[in-house]
Amino acid sequence: MNISPAPSRKILPTTLAAALAGMLMLSGCSKQSDNTANTAAQTETQGAENTATTTSSAAAQAHIDRLLISYADMAHAAYKDSLETAKLLQTAVNTYVETPTEANLDAAKAAYKAARQPYSQTEIFRFDEGFVTANDKRALGSIDGWEGQVNAWPLDEALIDYVSDSYEGEYNSQDNIINSESITVGSLKQDTTTITPELLAEMSEIGGSEANVTTGYHAIEFMLWGQDTNGVGEGAGNRPVSDYITTDGECTSGETVNTDASICERRGQYLKAATQLLVNDLTAMEAQWQPNSENTLRSDMMERKDKNGLRQIMYQMGSLALGELASERIQVAFVTGSTEDEHECFSDLTHLSYANNARGIQNVFNGSYKTVAGKTVGGYGVKHYLIDTGNTEAADKLAADFAKVEAAFKVIVDKGEKDGIKVDQMIATVGQASKHGISAEEQKKRRGWIKSSITSLQELTAGIENAAKAVGIDNLDADAGSQF
Numbered sequence: 351m352n353i354s355p356a357p358s359r360k361i362l363p364t365t366l367a368a369a370l371a372g373m374l375m376l377s378g379c380s381k382q383s384d385n386t387a388n389t390a391a392q393t394e395t396q397g398a399e400n401t402a403t404t405t406s407s408a409a410a411q412a413h414i415d416r417l418l419i420s421y422a423d424m425a426h427a428a429y430k431d432s433l434e435t436a437k438l439l440q441t442a443v444n445t446y447v448e449t450p451t452e453a454n455l456d457a458a459k460a461a462y463k464a465a466r467q468p469y470s471q472t473e474i475f476r477f478d479e480g481f482v483t484a485n486d487k488r489a490l491g492s493i494d495g496w497e498g499q500v501n502a503w504p505l506d507e508a509l510i511d512y513v514s515d516s517y518e519g520e521y522n523s524q525d526n527i528i529n530s531e532s533i534t535v536g537s538l539k540q541d542t543t544t545i546t547p548e549l550l551a552e553m554s555e556i557g558g559s560e561a562n563v564t565t566g567y568h569a570i571e572f573m574l575w576g577q578d579t580n581g582v583g584e585g586a587g588n589r590p591v592s593d594y595i596t597t598d599g600e601c602t603s604g605e606t607v608n609t610d611a612s613i614c615e616r617r618g619q620y621l622k623a624a625t626q627l628l629v630n631d632l633t634a635m636e637a638q639w640q641p642n643s644e645n646t647l648r649s650d651m652m653e654r655k656d657k658n659g660l661r662q663i664m665y666q667m668g669s670l671a672l673g674e675l676a677s678e679r680i681q682v683a684f685v686t687g688s689t690e691d692e693h694e695c696f697s698d699l700t701h702l703s704y705a706n707n708a709r710g711i712q713n714v715f716n717g718s719y720k721t722v723a724g725k726t727v728g729g730y731g732v733k734h735y736l737i738d739t740g741n742t743e744a745a746d747k748l749a750a751d752f753a754k755v756e757a758a759f760k761v762i763v764d765k766g767e768k769d770g771i772k773v774d775q776m777i778a779t780v781g782q783a784s785k786h787g788i789s790a791e792e793q794k795k796r797r798g799w800i801k802s803s804i805t806s807l808q809e810l811t812a813g814i815e816n817a818a819k820a821v822g823i824d825n826l827d828a829d830a831g832s833q834f
Contacts, residue, residue, distance in 0.1 A: 411656075413738050417717075418655045420730040421663060422648045424719040425475050426639035427727040428710075431468035433632040435722065439465045439570075440625045447618035450594035459574055463699055466567065468722060469501070469632075470706030474714055477669040477829065478647075481662040483654065487645040490638055498566075499554060500631050504690055505563035507572050509535075509556075511617065512603045514579050520561050527553070527564065528616050529603070535562065545619040547627035565627055568696070573621040575696040576604070581689055582778035583786045584770070586698035594618055661823055663732065667711050668814045668828025675707045676807035677831025684800050687779040700773040701766030704803065705759040711810075712752050736817055744817040751806070751813040758806040761799050776800050 442461035446454040479494040490496050506519040511528040513519075525533045531543040535557040542549065553564045563569060576589025592602040594614055599607065601614035608614070638647040651659060683691040694700040713719045717731025736745035765771040775783070776796045783793035811828065818826040 416730040417735045418659050420717045420728045424728045428472045429636040431722045433636045435465040436629050436632050443625045450591050470703045471710035474670050474710035477666040483650050500566045502563045503568045506561040513577050545623050547623045569624045571696045582782045587696040664818045668811050671807045672811040673829030673831035676804050683777045687782050689774045692774050698772040701762045705763045708755050708759050741820040744820040748813045751810040755806040758803040
């Protein structure tokens with residue numbers, strides 16, 4: 351893979367002219383003198399070539415160094431923000447479980463929403479499988495292998511807690527982790543007597559089903575909001591505070607009043623265990639990106655910087671843009687009108703996750719991550735690398751593509767935050783929306799907002815592939831996801 355510009359030889363004509371002038375001045379000398387002059391000219395020319403090549407290689411090396419250091423610094427800052435906001439979420443959760451009130455529930459939900467903002471921007475770093483080097487001394491093998499325990503979705507919520515009678519999922523037993531001290535999944539019987547972070551980690555994807563998610567942000571989201579039974583209509587999950595009241599006769603499971611409050615105690619144990627596991631996982635990942643660390647994902651990437659560092663970054667950009675965000679997270683739900691495939695289906699915060707995923711890609715392009723505290727981290731992105739290697743046209747094309755993406759997602763965020771029109775309402779088919787009193791004209795407009803986001807990401811991916819070719823990566827092979 352050639353990622354450097356051809357060595358510059360602009361100084362050679364001047365050097366060669368000087369050498370030729372010297373030869374002409376010595377033309378009256380003997381043959382031995384002519385040979386001496388010719389050898390001197392060759393030596394001077396070769397020296398100039400070597401200097402030019404060395405200078406060019408050093409410049410290319412400096413560009414790669416700056417890009418990788420900036421990338422690693424942004425990763426560290428984003429994971430650090432994710433960890434710190436998760437700790438604030440944990441504090442809010444603990445307060446709510448100890449004192450279940452509407453105010454404390456609202457505070458916990460607000461903390462969840464805040465915690466998702468930086469984390470959703472880290473997903474650009476996720477697609478590293480196949481790039482990282484095996485290292486038994488490293489605590490984490492890859493981000494992609496780690497991410498499932500933190501952010502897996504969609505989840506089969508019936509495995510965790512009560513659901514509506516109309517719920518349809520792979521897991522259809524009345525026994526779940528909250529209401530039973532043991533459950534059976536397929537041929538596996540699992541003791542759930544004591545709910546701990548370790549138990550939840552052990553049970554995730556139990557029975558080999560990817561839907562059997564018991565950990566991470568979305569399990570916490572479900573425990574705070576509960577199941578969203580509104581379909582493509584207005585409204586998110588509305589789990590009552592009484593689900594956490596540990597008084598006999600006041601403890602509920604939705605509309606069901608429990609004479610035994612132990613089920614509410616277990617619900618609190620689950621929420622606290624899931625939040626503790628999230629903090630543990632983010633602590634481990636933040637440590638992987640510490641500056642000057644050894645046997646970490648950061649040190650591994652810096653060691654690979656000249657081999658596949660640039661390819662990894664551009665592959666990650668394309669894979670999140672097309673395969674994950676445009677395809678799996680948006681297009682699948684859009685085509686099917688399925689709210690179960692909506693990324694934040696319990697809280698209806700999907701519009702923010704979408705926008706922050708896209709922002710994470712743009713952060714790497716611009717070389718700039720804005721921390722929760724407002725500090726800018728990075729300093730050198732793919733844009734700068736393209737310009738510095740003489741690929742300004744590709745950089746300008748990508749900048750224009752990102753502007754379209756940003757504009758498309760701004761509409762979705764504004765509609766969700768300001769007008770209360772959430773993604774589950776936007777993805778509804780015309781037929782589904784009509785059942786909620788939405789006209790065909792209005793629904794086509796709402797679906798158009800989602801369609802524009804998909805199209806902008808597809809165009810962005812083409813721009814990323816074009817930029818990759820410009821720097822010598824002919825087959826980027828970014829993940830394309832499930833294409834319809």
